[in-house]
Amino acid sequence: MTSLPSKDITLPKPVPETELSGWGHYPVVRGEERLGEDLEAITQGVVLTRGLGRSYGDASLPSRSGEAVAGSALADRILSFDADTGIVRAEAGFPLWRLNRLFLPRNWFTPVTPGTHFVTLGGMVAADVHGKMHHIDGCFGEHVTALRLRVADGRIVECSDTQDQDLFRATIGGMGLTGHILEVELRMKRIPSPWIFQETERCDSFDHLIDALKEAGKTWPFTVTWADFLNHGSRMGRGLLMKGRWADPSEAPKDLPRFRHPPTLPPIFPSWLGQPFLVRIFNRLVFAAIRPSRGILHPESCFYPLDIVHNWNNLYGRRGFTQYQCLLPDTPDHAAQHRLLDTLRRLRAPVFLAVIKDCGREGRGLLSFPKPGISYALDLPIDERTQSIVDTLNDVVVAEGGRIYLAKDAFTRADHFRSMESRLEAFQAVRRKWDPHGLLRSAQSVRLLGDRP
Amino acid sequence: MKIAFLGASKGMGRALARQLASRGAQLFLLGRDLEDLGRSAADLQLHGASGTVGFCTCDLLQPPTFGPALDQASAAMNGLDTVIVTAGIFATQEELEADPALTARLLTADFTNTVLFCEEARKRLLAAGGGTLCVFSSVAGERGRKPVILYGAAKAGLSRYLEGLDHKFRSQGLRTITVKPGFVKTGMTAGLKPPPFAGEPDAVARSVARAIERGSAEVYAPGIWRLIMLVIRNLPRGVMRRIGF
Numbered sequence A: 001m002t003s004l005p006s007k008d009i010t011l012p013k014p015v016p017e018t019e020l021s022g023w024g025h026y027p028v029v030r031g032e033e034r035l036g037e038d039l040e041a042i043t044q045g046v047v048l049t050r051g052l053g054r055s056y057g058d059a060s061l062p063s064r065s066g067e068a069v070a071g072s073a074l075a076d077r078i079l080s081f082d083a084d085t086g087i088v089r090a091e092a093g094f095p096l097w098r099l100n101r102l103f104l105p106r107n108w109f110t111p112v113t114p115g116t117h118f119v120t121l122g123g124m125v126a127a128d129v130h131g132k133m134h135h136i137d138g139c140f141g142e143h144v145t146a147l148r149l150r151v152a153d154g155r156i157v158e159c160s161d162t163q164d165q166d167l168f169r170a171t172i173g174g175m176g177l178t179g180h181i182l183e184v185e186l187r188m189k190r191i192p193s194p195w196i197f198q199e200t201e202r203c204d205s206f207d208h209l210i211d212a213l214k215e216a217g218k219t220w221p222f223t224v225t226w227a228d229f230l231n232h233g234s235r236m237g238r239g240l241l242m243k244g245r246w247a248d249p250s251e252a253p254k255d256l257p258r259f260r261h262p263p264t265l266p267p268i269f270p271s272w273l274g275q276p277f278l279v280r281i282f283n284r285l286v287f288a289a290i291r292p293s294r295g296i297l298h299p300e301s302c303f304y305p306l307d308i309v310h311n312w313n314n315l316y317g318r319r320g321f322t323q324y325q326c327l328l329p330d331t332p333d334h335a336a337q338h339r340l341l342d343t344l345r346r347l348r349a350p351v352f353l354a355v356i357k358d359c360g361r362e363g364r365g366l367l368s369f370p371k372p373g374i375s376y377a378l379d380l381p382i383d384e385r386t387q388s389i390v391d392t393l394n395d396v397v398v399a400e401g402g403r404i405y406l407a408k409d410a411f412t413r414a415d416h417f418r419s420m421e422s423r424l425e426a427f428q429a430v431r432r433k434w435d436p437h438g439l440l441r442s443a444q445s446v447r448l449l450g451d452r453p
Numbered sequence B: 001m002k003i004a005f006l007g008a009s010k011g012m013g014r015a016l017a018r019q020l021a022s023r024g025a026q027l028f029l030l031g032r033d034l035e036d037l038g039r040s041a042a043d044l045q046l047h048g049a050s051g052t053v054g055f056c057t058c059d060l061l062q063p064p065t066f067g068p069a070l071d072q073a074s075a076a077m078n079g080l081d082t083v084i085v086t087a088g089i090f091a092t093q094e095e096l097e098a099d100p101a102l103t104a105r106l107l108t109a110d111f112t113n114t115v116l117f118c119e120e121a122r123k124r125l126l127a128a129g130g131g132t133l134c135v136f137s138s139v140a141g142e143r144g145r146k147p148v149i150l151y152g153a154a155k156a157g158l159s160r161y162l163e164g165l166d167h168k169f170r171s172q173g174l175r176t177i178t179v180k181p182g183f184v185k186t187g188m189t190a191g192l193k194p195p196p197f198a199g200e201p202d203a204v205a206r207s208v209a210r211a212i213e214r215g216s217a218e219v220y221a222p223g224i225w226r227l228i229m230l231v232i233r234n235l236p237r238g239v240m241r242r243i244g245f
């Protein structure tokens, strides 16, 4: 028999540089993505950890070309679940779709979900994600009980609201800039059945849409609207309101929801399909086709309608797209909302899809995006005008006392960001304390926070 | 099913173990890092494995650990009817050409010691009246190909051995399943450029679980590689000398 010393190769071999980008395919940075099951090993000495790259812009990208980042996708084990408290602990790369599919059949669900389930727990913490339930359940970070983190000096620490609270709260919504999240512990929510009851309503004007959205939030746990912003006439801002709640066991189907594996689009879709006039026709057809409806719905159809095609982002072709997401405080006359609408109309901004959602309380992360008001997520194909469109919209956001969402951003200028973010200094102070040499950084922090590349 | 699993900690092994756990199998994990195995055991438990997922050390580079580990698995589960091996190592042809010690380690792990492990498993399964031995080889063993000469040679030897086992022992109730993955996106291939038909571990796991259920002797995963290798096996040498595949 041949016995050989079992030489352990814990540090991964340097991987070749590839083109890294977020969900919008813009910007693209050449860099090294270190993948491996052993997150402790691969996060040593790198500037950032990314998850499944579902943030749209440059939040998950290396600070400069040629830099290495860790990728958490293979560190995806669930470590414990306590059925009495609902507390789950898992490695940071554990994906939401897996969490849902494991727990829906047991009548538990994530306390907060974004609009796609192809995200990691680490990414959900780092962006402090929000969803259709924000007006009631707040952000994801509110339900996180502890984090295991590799901080800049290489140490591994456990933090929570009672242990190194400053680090904990800066990490929630901190876009990976305070440390590498290794494990996430959170409290799940009990649900009466794994099925959804949903009603869809058409709203023929923008005012009607906003009023109906806010009204629905008083009684429905899940609300969201899809609005048509490509039509720049008087009907601009009409849309569909979706209102949902968990189905009661008495009305839910007796069997469990079946889970499918989504189809994949070819790598790059012919870009002529993404022409504004075709999308306008498409929106019109959708609006005409969707009838007011009510009934039982698959939970994944309710929360992740876009996930039915795996990589629909390829629809936007090689140039890619951005999602501009901002929040504006609201008043009974929705004056700020109208000023945004007027600006979009004046700019003739090619908004392919607009998702509008009312937000509740501010998150507990130092940089969490939501606060009371109305949030707009606007998909814009990238062209020569994108930068100036974003600049103009940011002028409105600053004037109205709103803010933008870092998980989507690729174009905001540093001075605009500083004017929106009164909390920035507190965040930077925590970073300086835990990372005095400025090791942790991303393409986004170079652009917005003045970090060295 | 009572399964002893060597290599469930990572990659396709992790995916396959989860797939089997979700179908209610009983699992016992063999591997080289106890603490890490404990984390995998917890993961598999929550994915639905029956009973308690146990584990013990077994190092593919230490053949004396093979027999005792299988005995421990059998004792913990009160019997054993399936043994799965996904453990293996990979290195590029360039790395292997430059490093004879690495070559020795890879050939030993992927051929000699995998065979020795299977021999221990075979004896125990046959003594229990039969069962399933499912082992991951590779499409790399199907033809002498420039990018995988050494690794492919080890896998070629392994595939032949497994084929022979199936021929000899199926009538005695031992079903040997040879899994031949094509390029699959795991930590093993993380640094390599994926070809157009690169597979996902979860999809491979589903097709291997099906093969274990049916007792198929050979699985290509993703399935398209059966066709690709049919072509490659039949290419004249003159062509193989010229192409880089």
Ligand SMILES: Cc1cc2nc3c(=O)[nH]c(=O)nc-3n(C[C@H](O)[C@H](O)[C@H](O)COP(=O)(O)OP(=O)(O)OC[C@H]3O[C@@H](n4cnc5c(N)ncnc54)[C@H](O)[C@@H]3O)c2cc1C
Binding pocket: A022, A023, A048, A049, A050, A051, A052, A053, A054, A055, A056, A059, A060, A072, A092, A093, A113, A114, A115, A116, A118, A119, A120, A121, A122, A123, A124, A126, A127, A128, A129, A130, A131, A132, A174, A175, A176, A177, A179, A180, A181, A182, A306, A407, A408, A442
């Ligand atoms: C179709 C679609 C719908 C969406 N809907 C919503 C929505 O409704 N609400 C919402 O809030 N968001 C939404 N998002 C955005 C998405 O939820 C966030 O961008 C999320 O952070 C993506 O997770 P990820 O695992 O892909 O992380 P990545 O995109 O890879 O990374 C995002 C950020 O998290 C950091 N990060 C990731 N993992 C770690 C880690 N282990 N340690 C430290 N930092 C880490 C990265 O550095 C980066 O700054 C949507 C995205 C898509 C594509």
Ligand SMILES: NC(=O)c1ccc[n+]([C@@H]2O[C@H](COP(=O)([O-])OP(=O)(O)OC[C@H]3O[C@@H](n4cnc5c(N)ncnc54)[C@H](OP(=O)(O)O)[C@@H]3O)[C@@H](O)[C@H]2O)c1
Binding pocket: A006, B006, B007, B008, B009, B010, B011, B012, B013, B030, B031, B032, B033, B036, B058, B059, B060, B061, B086, B087, B088, B089, B090, B109, B136, B137, B138, B139, B140, B180, B181, B182, B183, B184, B185, B186, B187, B188, B189
């Ligand atoms: N990925 C592909 O494209 C591909 C293609 C064809 C064939 N294959 C074959 O398929 C099998 C699985 O591949 P994969 O991609 O899933 O690999 P992987 O992700 O690298 O996982 C390899 C597994 O082998 C274990 N292992 C390695 N050395 C060991 C040792 N000395 N003792 C015990 N266990 C050891 C590892 O355990 P640790 O946790 O201890 O490291 C790990 O669980 C391998 O046999 C591989 O050759 C893979």
